[in-house]
Amino acid sequence: MEFKDIQNTWQQQSGKTTIPDFTPAQQKLQKLRKEQRITQLILGVTGIILIVFFFYISAYKYSGTLLGMLLMISVVVIRVFIEIRSRQKLRKINVLLTLEDFKGQLIHYYQNRKILAFRTIPILLIVYNLGVGIMMYYFYLYLSRGFFYYVLISYLVSFVVLFYFIRKQVLNELSILKALQES
Template sequence: MKNDILSQTWNSQKSDSVIASPDQIIKKANKQRNSQYISIAVMSVTVVILLTYAIYYVGNNWNTFTLGMILMISSLTFRIALEFLSIYKKEHQLISLDNHSFKKYLKKHYQIRLKVNYIITPVCFAIYTFGFTLLLPYFKQMFSRGFYLYIVISGVVSLVVIAVIIVNTIRKEHSFLNSLNKNNGSNKTK
């Protein structure tokens, strides 16, 4: 239903865009939305695992282990909320705006996303990492040396993989914003 309305709206307008058809816009929007949903799913599963672990081990004790769990869970929950908000706002604008206005909105949207990616995401990542390091002394006490080393190595590898994914996402969004700026500049000169 939304795709039909979007197609009719975009087909009825004169397009001065490099993106010629509504189908291309829908395909690109679906691809990015799916990527965001995958990110949300991964973060949500991680939150559920951390919550389960916290409920099982934390109890009523307040210590650095509890603080570490809270930091990890809250940083991920905050990022999940930001992603849902981003998806909602973008989909709402996609349906309600004309071609030219939507391009302006996309440019503003990706400028905000870059600020989120350059400021909020590193802060969330640092909080998550700090929370993880607060758990390590407890893991060292609770588990065998071999399992503790496994946790440390897999934790570090996971953090590196997450950092690479974040950097890759930032590059893609920065590249898309640059292409919007170039298209906008070429449209002004026509």
């Protein structure tokens, strides 16, 4: 075989070689990261509001309000920590791996999110609602009835809206996991 034959063979092979397009995978990961940043922002603002309210009402002076506020603040802080860890894990997913390895990393990521959605988050919601319940008792004692009912109804409406968005996010993540496992 002559050099020209080897060169022709190499050129034909190099012409057939294509680099896979990783743009869709990168775009999906960027979208997930953006959604997580929004979630972290909302949780962070909620945490700051709770901490400011904690000091505004001097909750540290009374054991009942201290317990209620600490439960609520602790849940938000734990949830922020969970989202930060989740974002770190998402950042470690390498889009330049083979399709199977990339898919395997995504499946593992979404399986961890599924565990969070069905085990950890419900427990956190229960603990948060216990804190709210404790605070509602004190609101009932020390606020006018009109303002108390305003706070109660506002909380119920915001909880329903929050629950709707959490449910929507979980269903979306479950559908992605199912699609990844079936493909």
